[in-house]
Amino acid sequence: MTSSGVDLLTIFVLAAFVGFEVVSKVSTILHTPLMSGANAIHGVILVGAILIAGRADSGLQLGLALAAVLLATVNVVGGFVVTDRMLEMFRSAARGKGGDR
Amino acid sequence: MSTWAQFAYLVAALCFVLALKGLSTPRYARAGNLLGAAGMALAVLTVLADGTLHNGPVILGVIAVGVVIGVPAARVVKMTAMPQMVALFNGVGGAAAALVAVTEFLGSGAPSSVPFRLATVFTVLIGSVSFTGSLVTFAKLQELMTTRPVLLPTGRQLSSGIGIAAVALSVAVLATSSNGLLFCLALAGLVLGVLFVLPVGGADVPIVISLLNAFTGLAVATSGYVLGNTLLIVAGTLVGASGTLLTRLMAQAMGRPLTNILFGAFTATGPAAVAEEVRSVRAGTVEDIAIMLGYAHTVVVVPGYGLAVAQAQHAVREMVELLESRGVTVTYGIHPVAGRMPGHMNVLLAEADVPYQQLKELDEVNPELPSTDVALVVGANDVVNPGARDEPTSPIFGMPIFDVDRARAVVFLKRSMRPGFAGVVNELLYSTRTTLLFGDAKDSVTKLLAAVKQL
Numbered sequence: 346m347t348s349s350g351v352d353l354l355t356i357f358v359l360a361a362f363v364g365f366e367v368v369s370k371v372s373t374i375l376h377t378p379l380m381s382g383a384n385a386i387h388g389v390i391l392v393g394a395i396l397i398a399g400r401a402d403s404g405l406q407l408g409l410a411l412a413a414v415l416l417a418t419v420n421v422v423g424g425f426v427v428t429d430r431m432l433e434m435f436r437s438a439a440r441g442k443g444g445d446r
Numbered sequence: 447m448s449t450w451a452q453f454a455y456l457v458a459a460l461c462f463v464l465a466l467k468g469l470s471t472p473r474y475a476r477a478g479n480l481l482g483a484a485g486m487a488l489a490v491l492t493v494l495a496d497g498t499l500h501n502g503p504v505i506l507g508v509i510a511v512g513v514v515i516g517v518p519a520a521r522v523v524k525m526t527a528m529p530q531m532v533a534l535f536n537g538v539g540g541a542a543a544a545l546v547a548v549t550e551f552l553g554s555g556a557p558s559s560v561p562f563r564l565a566t567v568f569t570v571l572i573g574s575v576s577f578t579g580s581l582v583t584f585a586k587l588q589e590l591m592t593t594r595p596v597l598l599p600t601g602r603q604l605s606s607g608i609g610i611a612a613v614a615l616s617v618a619v620l621a622t623s624s625n626g627l628l629f630c631l632a633l634a635g636l637v638l639g640v641l642f643v644l645p646v647g648g649a650d651v652p653i654v655i656s657l658l659n660a661f662t663g664l665a666v667a668t669s670g671y672v673l674g675n676t677l678l679i680v681a682g683t684l685v686g687a688s689g690t691l692l693t694r695l696m697a698q699a700m701g702r703p704l705t706n707i708l709f710g711a712f713t714a715t716g717p718a719a720v721a722e723e724v725r726s727v728r729a730g731t732v733e734d735i736a737i738m739l740g741y742a743h744t745v746v747v748v749p750g751y752g753l754a755v756a757q758a759q760h761a762v763r764e765m766v767e768l769l770e771s772r773g774v775t776v777t778y779g780i781h782p783v784a785g786r787m788p789g790h791m792n793v794l795l796a797e798a799d800v801p802y803q804q805l806k807e808l809d810e811v812n813p814e815l816p817s818t819d820v821a822l823v824v825g826a827n828d829v830v831n832p833g834a835r836d837e838p839t840s841p842i843f844g845m846p847i848f849d850v851d852r853a854r855a856v857v858f859l860k861r862s863m864r865p866g867f868a869g870v871v872n873e874l875l876y877s878t879r880t881t882l883l884f885g886d887a888k889d890s891v892t893k894l895l896a897a898v899k900q901l
Contacts, residue, residue, distance in 0.1 A: 350561045353671055353679055360667075360680045363463055364687025371470035373782040374789035376696055380656050381532045382469040382479050383688055386462050387539050387663045389486060389681040391509075392493045393546045393673050397553070398508075399499035406549050407501060411508050413545035418512025419519075420539035421490075425483040426520035427531055428469075432476040434525065434793045 378431045385424025391417035451496035454488055455677040461485025462681050466688055489677055525797050526754065529790070530587035533655045536662055537580025543665040544573025544632060547672050551628055558623060565671035567616045570628060572665040574635025575642060576658045582643040583651050583658070596644040605641045608634055653696050653704070660689025699782045699846075727863070730881035732890075735857055736897030738881070740772060742819035746811060748779045748848050749791055752825015752861060756887035759798035762824060765895045766800075772898075778804050779811040779821075779848050781829040812849050821850035823858045825887040830856075831872040856880045859890045 371379055394417045398410035461481050468478020490509075499505070516535075523531045547569035554562070585591045598604060612634040619627045646654050663685025670678025697704045739745060747766065753759060766776045778800065784791035792805060815821065823830050830850045833840035850856050851874050858875065860882060874880055883890050 350559075350671075353674070353676070356676055356679050357667060357671075357683050360683035361687040364466070364684040365691050367463060367467045367684075368470045368688040368691055371692070371695065372472065373695075373699055374792055375470060375472060375475060376656075376692060376699075377528070377532075377652075377789045377793075378475060378479075379466070379469045380659055380689070380692055381528075382465060382482060383663065383685045383692070384532055384536050384539070384659050385479075385486070386465065386482055386681055387659070387666045387685040388535075388542075389458075389462075389489060389678060390539060390542045390546060390666045390669060391486075392489050393666075393669055393675060393678050394542055395490070395493045395499070395505055396673060396675065397546055397549045398501055398505050400553070401501065401549065402553065406553055407504075409545050409549040409552075411504065413542040413549065414505055414508045415512045415515075416538040416545070417542035418509050419516040420535050420542060421486055421516070422513050423516035423520040423531070423535040424539075425479060425486070426517055427523070427528065427535065428479045429476065430520070430525075431528060431793065432479060434796050 378428055381424060381428040381431060385421060385428055388417055388421030388424055391421050393417075448496055451492050452676075454492040455675075458485040458489040458492070459677055459680040461488070462684055466684060525793055526757075527588070528793075529652060529655065530584045533580045533583040533587065533658070536655065536659050537577045537584065540573045540576030540580065540658070540662040540665055542573075543662065543669045544570045544577065544635070546669050547573065547665075548628060548632065550669075550672050551623075552625055560620065562672060563620050563623060565668045566628070567619050567631065569665045569668045569672060570632050571612060571616065571635045571638075572661050572668070574632050575639040576661040576665060578636045578639030579643045579658050579661075580639075580655070582640055583646075583655050586643075586646075586651055595646060598641075598644065601641065601645060605638070608638050608641060612638060653693060656689060656693040656696055660686050660693060663687075663689050696783075727875055728878070728881055730857070730883055732883065732893045732897045735881060735883055736894055736901060738820050738855060738857065739769060739774070739822065739894065740898045740901040742769075742774055744775045744814070744818045745769060745820045745822055746777055746779050746815065746818050746848075746850070746853065748781070748784075748821060748823045748826050748830055748850060749795070750781070750784055750824065750826020750829060752859070752887045754791070754794055754825070756825065756889075758824065758888040758891050759794050759800070761888050761891040761895065763795075763798045763800050765891055765898065766804075768895060768898055772901075776804070777806050777811065777814075780805050780807060781826070781848065782808070782846070784826065784829060808846055808848065815849050816852045818853040819855065821848070821853040821856045823850060823856065824891065825859060825861075827858075827860070827872055830874060832874055833872070850874070851877065851879075854879070858882045859887050860884060861886060 368379060394410060394413035398407065398414055401407040401410050462485050465478045465482030468474035468481060547566045551566045612631060615627055615631040615634055619631055643654060663682050667679050667682030667686055670682055694704065747762065769776050780791050795805060828842055830848050831842065832851045834842045834845040834847045837843060856874065856879055858880060862884065
């Protein structure tokens with residue numbers, strides 16, 4: 346560990362406040378896309394999975410780590426693509442609005 | 447970790463913050479999502495490029511496989527099936543977090559620090575719960591299993607028992623650093639996840655997905671503690687915090703206290719509230735209702751879950767177009783929680799080419815309702831139940847509703863007299879101003895369409 350435990354805890358607490366703050370004014374129609382987008386962001390566990398796969402020294406560890414890499418990749422790409430598709434639907438709806446006038 | 451890598455992680459973390467910020471405003475939502483993806487790409491490239499990474503080719507291969515699975519799955523899924531897809535992606539994220547913590551624990555060697563063990567225990571437990579919990583929500587939404595609440599005879603006792611076992615195992619792992627006990631803990635978490643979601647009813651599942659999403663975020667944050675990686679902590683915490691807030695907002699929009707949803711109080715009290723009463727309702731014929739609609743000046747359509755299930759959105763759009771060609775003014779009243787998720791109905795109707803400007807929200811529709819000739823409620827119930835407005839004892843009291851009882855006439859297209867998901871009787875069904883047409887929403891609308899054409 347490069348940083349001390351307390352440093353990491355500080356980061357945790359500050360990030361929690363930022364997390365609450367940034368979504369506090371979300372409109373109802375965006376609840377689902379926002380949840381889906383946040384879902385994609387926690388796919389960042391992929392970074393952790395790659396780290397441990399890169400330093401695994403037993404077969405068991407490598408196997409577990411690679412399973413984590415696979416699952417995390419599905420989480421990341423699937424999450425972002427699904428969110429984009431949802432939002433595309435909103436955009437085409439908004440464009441239809443402009444087109445009709 | 448080199449300085450430039452830490453700097454790259456900082457940029458990625460900023461991207462995530464701005465992504466969430468963008469996703470909460472309609473205008474920047476799509477850009478926000480893309481920014482999040484860019485941040486993710488930067489983070490992954492950084493970890494691949496920084497320092498000595500063994501097994502590089504294998505890792506890249508596995509990532510490629512993940513992309514090949516994930517992208518098509520996300521591309522082909524139907525719009526109506528979106529919620530369960532999100533649940534599934536959330537579940538695999540939770541599983542990945544638990545696996546990362548287990549693997550790191552196996553490799554850590556004997557005397558690990560207490561905070562390290564604590565973070566490991568937390569990640570493994572929450573990650574496992576999130577994994578199986580999400581799988582069960584997926585099964586419920588995909589209708590692989592019943593969407594009704596599943597109450598095991600000794601469910602409460604069983605959950606408490608497993609919960610206590612999980613706490614005991616956690617303490618044991620903290621004390622002994624035993625690998626075997628950690629695996630047992632993961633197992634307990636997996637069982638707990640299933641028990642946690644089984645008693646949740648269909649309508650509440652979206653809220654549970656949101657909560658499990660927050661759980662996974664927290665698991666990722668604590669796994670960052672395990673690995674000493676600040677990016678994981680920041681990103682995981684962001685999701686954990688925003689997910690918790692989002693869960694509360696969703697629960698508020700549905701007018702349900704979160705504790706009731708989680709502990710199934712609703713499902714326990716529901717049947718009692720639905721005491722069978724023989725009361726007369728007025729069931730109309732297709733022709734009667736077609737005449738009401740065809741000769742009305744203004745009609746408000748309130749679509750609900752029943753419309754989504756019956757896939758009636760195209761039929762409804764056709765009927766509305768026919769009514770408009772007869773000079774009837776028609777608007778759609780979209781409740782914030784209509785459909786399966788907040789915003790879901792907007793997406794479904796947009797897909798059926800319903801013009802965006804016809805979709806009105808509560809505060810636009812309610813003032814118009816007293817001068818509306820017919821309110822046509824298609825497969826909705828709880829969102830038009832006047833009890834939510836007038837009866838403080840009603841379990842759904844406080845949920846915002848459409849005041850369709852103030853319209854001159856109300857038409858319900860319903861499958862049966864069964865109450866909505868909240869299990870609460872809707873007095874409006876027995877009103878003299880109400881006409882009911884029983885049947886599948888799509889069938890009913892198609893018949894109405896034919897009958898209006900005959901006028």
